[in-house]
Amino acid sequence: MGTTNSNAIQSAISSVAGNLAADDPLRLRIRDAAAAVRDTTPLAQSFTNFVTINFVANAQLAAGGTAAMSFLASDIVDIAAICGATYVNVGTLLPFYRHALREITAAFAETGHRWVLDPVAAGLGADRTAILTDMRATPPTIVRGNASEIITLAAMWELPVDDDNDLDDSRDSRPNGVESADDVESALGAAKALARFLASKTPDGEAAVAVSGAVDLVTDGETVYRLPGGSAMMTKITGAGCSLGGVTATYLCVADPLAAALGASLLYNRASERAAATSDGPGTFQQHFLDELWKVSPAAIASGDIVAE
Amino acid sequence: MGTTNSNAIQSAISSVAGNLAADDPLRLRIRDAAAAVRDTTPLAQSFTNFVTINFVANAQLAAGGTAAMSFLASDIVDIAAICGATYVNVGTLLPFYRHALREITAAFAETGHRWVLDPVAAGLGADRTAILTDMRATPPTIVRGNASEIITLAAMWELPVDDDNDLDDSRDSRPNGVESADDVESALGAAKALARFLASKTPDGEAAVAVSGAVDLVTDGETVYRLPGGSAMMTKITGAGCSLGGVTATYLCVADPLAAALGASLLYNRASERAAATSDGPGTFQQHFLDELWKVSPAAIASGDIVAE
Amino acid sequence: MGTTNSNAIQSAISSVAGNLAADDPLRLRIRDAAAAVRDTTPLAQSFTNFVTINFVANAQLAAGGTAAMSFLASDIVDIAAICGATYVNVGTLLPFYRHALREITAAFAETGHRWVLDPVAAGLGADRTAILTDMRATPPTIVRGNASEIITLAAMWELPVDDDNDLDDSRDSRPNGVESADDVESALGAAKALARFLASKTPDGEAAVAVSGAVDLVTDGETVYRLPGGSAMMTKITGAGCSLGGVTATYLCVADPLAAALGASLLYNRASERAAATSDGPGTFQQHFLDELWKVSPAAIASGDIVAE
Numbered sequence: 001m002g003t004t005n006s007n008a009i010q011s012a013i014s015s016v017a018g019n020l021a022a023d024d025p026l027r028l029r030i031r032d033a034a035a036a037v038r039d040t041t042p043l044a045q046s047f048t049n050f051v052t053i054n055f056v057a058n059a060q061l062a063a064g065g066t067a068a069m070s071f072l073a074s075d076i077v078d079i080a081a082i083c084g085a086t087y088v089n090v091g092t093l094l095p096f097y098r099h100a101l102r103e104i105t106a107a108f109a110e111t112g113h114r115w116v117l118d119p120v121a122a123g124l125g126a127d128r129t130a131i132l133t134d135m136r137a138t139p140p141t142i143v144r145g146n147a148s149e150i151i152t153l154a155a156m157w158e159l160p161v162d163d164d165n166d167l168d169d170s171r172d173s174r175p176n177g178v179e180s181a182d183d184v185e186s187a188l189g190a191a192k193a194l195a196r197f198l199a200s201k202t203p204d205g206e207a208a209v210a211v212s213g214a215v216d217l218v219t220d221g222e223t224v225y226r227l228p229g230g231s232a233m234m235t236k237i238t239g240a241g242c243s244l245g246g247v248t249a250t251y252l253c254v255a256d257p258l259a260a261a262l263g264a265s266l267l268y269n270r271a272s273e274r275a276a277a278t279s280d281g282p283g284t285f286q287q288h289f290l291d292e293l294w295k296v297s298p299a300a301i302a303s304g305d306i307v308a309e
Numbered sequence: 310m311g312t313t314n315s316n317a318i319q320s321a322i323s324s325v326a327g328n329l330a331a332d333d334p335l336r337l338r339i340r341d342a343a344a345a346v347r348d349t350t351p352l353a354q355s356f357t358n359f360v361t362i363n364f365v366a367n368a369q370l371a372a373g374g375t376a377a378m379s380f381l382a383s384d385i386v387d388i389a390a391i392c393g394a395t396y397v398n399v400g401t402l403l404p405f406y407r408h409a410l411r412e413i414t415a416a417f418a419e420t421g422h423r424w425v426l427d428p429v430a431a432g433l434g435a436d437r438t439a440i441l442t443d444m445r446a447t448p449p450t451i452v453r454g455n456a457s458e459i460i461t462l463a464a465m466w467e468l469p470v471d472d473d474n475d476l477d478d479s480r481d482s483r484p485n486g487v488e489s490a491d492d493v494e495s496a497l498g499a500a501k502a503l504a505r506f507l508a509s510k511t512p513d514g515e516a517a518v519a520v521s522g523a524v525d526l527v528t529d530g531e532t533v534y535r536l537p538g539g540s541a542m543m544t545k546i547t548g549a550g551c552s553l554g555g556v557t558a559t560y561l562c563v564a565d566p567l568a569a570a571l572g573a574s575l576l577y578n579r580a581s582e583r584a585a586a587t588s589d590g591p592g593t594f595q596q597h598f599l600d601e602l603w604k605v606s607p608a609a610i611a612s613g614d615i616v617a618e
Numbered sequence: 619m620g621t622t623n624s625n626a627i628q629s630a631i632s633s634v635a636g637n638l639a640a641d642d643p644l645r646l647r648i649r650d651a652a653a654a655v656r657d658t659t660p661l662a663q664s665f666t667n668f669v670t671i672n673f674v675a676n677a678q679l680a681a682g683g684t685a686a687m688s689f690l691a692s693d694i695v696d697i698a699a700i701c702g703a704t705y706v707n708v709g710t711l712l713p714f715y716r717h718a719l720r721e722i723t724a725a726f727a728e729t730g731h732r733w734v735l736d737p738v739a740a741g742l743g744a745d746r747t748a749i750l751t752d753m754r755a756t757p758p759t760i761v762r763g764n765a766s767e768i769i770t771l772a773a774m775w776e777l778p779v780d781d782d783n784d785l786d787d788s789r790d791s792r793p794n795g796v797e798s799a800d801d802v803e804s805a806l807g808a809a810k811a812l813a814r815f816l817a818s819k820t821p822d823g824e825a826a827v828a829v830s831g832a833v834d835l836v837t838d839g840e841t842v843y844r845l846p847g848g849s850a851m852m853t854k855i856t857g858a859g860c861s862l863g864g865v866t867a868t869y870l871c872v873a874d875p876l877a878a879a880l881g882a883s884l885l886y887n888r889a890s891e892r893a894a895a896t897s898d899g900p901g902t903f904q905q906h907f908l909d910e911l912w913k914v915s916p917a918a919i920a921s922g923d924i925v926a927e
């Protein structure tokens with residue numbers, strides 16, 4: 001079956017320079033993850049923002065999983081016992097969240113429950129800074145964000161960032177609202193540092209960081225993978241990033257962190273390209289995107305462009 | 310006009326065994342309810358979860374009613390004075406809800422205001438259990454839920470369930486997130502017990518329970534009605550059940566509880582079948598479903614399959 | 619370029635009696651505002667209700683801007699320093715909002731930050747009345763609402779309303795839920811009084827009030843502009859008014875209050891007419907409306923019917 005999978009993927013591999021081989025074991029892990037989501041409809045719960053909570057749930061369902069959302073520690077801890085992974089997004093905060101998220105992430109750390117953090121608008125507002133700072137002690141399995149958020153979180157956690165591409169001291173670390181003020185490559189060093197830190201804290205030493213942008217960047221702290229592709233229309237609907245975080249949690253229910261982060265991002269690139277081709281604007285794009293999430297095959301996901309470095 | 314209505318319904322009745330006759334008075338009550346919603350655009354307010362609140366409102370509008378949403382007791386009590394029914398859904402709770410819902414349901418009980426309860430994820434989390442347990446003292450007019458929720462609520466309220474189909478003691482009562490872990494038929498005894506209890510508490514002795522699933526089950530505590538039909542795509546969008554609860558409240562503004570529960574469920578079955586036929590996945594399905602809610606005629610609603618027992 | 623703009627607008631001006639001339643400077647201000655939104659993708663943040671928060675964000679993105687949403691004073695004040703305008707909507711309140719909104723609007727008043735108020739359901743509930751009454755001391759730059767909300771807010775703030783069309787004392791001031799119980803013309807005096815009051819409080823003496831309805835009414839307190847057009851389907855989706863308020867804030871980032879209120883309302887009329895022509899019900903209408911928001915040109919916006927009085 002490995003041969004068959006590999007052939008199915010092979011036929012779709014494009015000619016991007018440095019593209020991972022069709023029979024690379026990582027592609028098979030991604031294909032198996034995508035197939036397992038379709039086969040087992042895993043439950044990933046979310047503690048997420050009010051703006052895009054509906055889109056996160058619908059994206060998880062369309063990708064093949066199921067969804068449950070809550071803001072109470074007692075719910076989240078109860079559901080964590082029956083679900084494979086949790087998605088936490090700090091987009092729209094309420095006053096009681098700091099206490100709730102402390103309790104929740106402490107419970108996750110104690111049980112080894114795997115979760116995805118989306119540090120939306122990291123750096124903005126005293127509450128968000130306090131919440132994200134707290135999480136250094138009980139860190140997630142995967143962090144997914146835009147470049148500014150990844151850079152800000154690594155700085156907030158005082159992680160040693162040694163990459164040449166890194167920012168000089170003159171950078172204004174304040175994000176531009178919820179949009180990234182930095183490009184993906186400028187977050188390379190922060191992403192690697194963050195992934196190494198997360199991996200040092202997980203029970204099995206596995207973790208990943210995904211930086212979303214024109215070319216997505218995913219790393220486990222050692223290898224860096226770049227995913228070209230996707231549609232710019234994703235920046236014209238709200239929740240593209242949030243729902244990718246949610247679907248990453250869906251994939252994390254059935255796969256290792258690196259395969260989960262890569263698989264979800266590849267699915268998003270493929271589905272958004274297809275949706276853009278049939279849409280007439282951001283309204284129909286959003287619906288066609290959900291349709292395509294539903295339709296893209298595991299083989300098509302696993303055959304997307306992946307440039308390893 | 311009764312004859313005309315009956316004829317219009319007659320022509321559409323399918324040949325399901327045990328199907329209610331075209332001139333059954335219940336079908337005419339359902340048709341009148343659907344027509345009254347279209348003619349009077351009744352206001353049903355909601356206290357509902359953050360995931361699907363937008364879809365609930367849009368479904369109520371598309372079904373012919375109007376919507377208002379709030380989480381404050383002072384708002385809800387004010388609006389109850391000018392609306393026909395209220396929808397309460399305990400999906401995503403905030404810490405202050407227990408106190409607010411106590412005040413709200415006490416006010417409803419005092420004034421005889423009619424309301425629909427959606428016991429989402431009953432059994433999960435200490436807050437939800439406390440809130441649902443409280444409601445035994447000030448119960449709703451209609452409960453709509455999936456099989457697991459109906460079974461759990463009847464157990465929580467310690468209602469005598471005497472049906473043969475009922476679950477043995479070995480059942481794990483913990484629900485599988487927000488999805489049902491039980492099939493509709495296993496909730497038959499609980500649904501009847503719950504409906505009888507609700508009917509014993511309403512001013513006019515009328516109440517209903519609706520169990521949603523592949524074949525919906527609706528009962529007033531005496532007769533059990535089964536509604537085959539609908540589309541499995543309803544399980545691939547979030548809010549199918551929540552919005553049905555909201556539309557049931559819209560129908561309850563103009564009809565008795567049984568006709569309201571049946572009418573809303575029949576509308577959903579018909580609209581989802583039609584939407585599935587023209588959709589390309591869960592994204593376009595959701596929009597086509599709202600279109601079809603808007604377009605299905607009262608006669609088409611009243612002529613859906615209803616198997617009485 | 620003024621000539622070119624004027625010609626582009628000229629060719630589209632319809633023959634409604636009293637329609638503003640194609641070369642009226644106000645049309646050029648509106649065209650420039652629409653073009654500036656497309657060119658600069660301005661960030662307008664929102665403190666808005668849970669029902670339509672997703673639609674508000676998507677409408678702002680489709681209109682050409684970007685969005686950020688929060689409910690915490692610390693976030694809102696931080697973001698106000700980096701965005702052009704804020705949208706505040708009092709639709710679904712939580713208990714802590716009164717304190718938060720006091721802090722937020724005081725900060726806006728101190729810095730001269732411009733904002734749009736949407737007094738949803740004004741008159742309903744003790745909390746909402748307290749919040750809206752508070753805002754008299756720190757008023758917005760623009761108020762956008764339906765007729766009942768505008769009348770209620772002017773009364774709540776005890777503004778002198780001297781218009782002949784005004785309501786007699788026998789009017790029941792209680793709104794009909796979130797729908798208007800009054801027609802647009804009955805709010806004429808209240809809208810003018812409100813606009814004059816707002817203009818007396820802003821740093822530059824500029825303000826506007828927009829009353830949405832079958833024929834929208836916009837005023838700066840001196841001149842009254844009526845905007846016929848738009849589609850009745852806007853009343854069959856939730857969030858038509860809320861999202862117009864959000865897009866008005868987007869326009870306020872780059873334009874004076876009157877041009878912002880007129881431009882956003884004209885965009886809405888044109889986009890809703892186009893969407894209605896291609897839709898099959900409220901579901902597809904909502905998506906086509908977002909598509910059209912994205913596609914309507916600045917010249918098409920500026921050439922909409924505007925009847926000045």
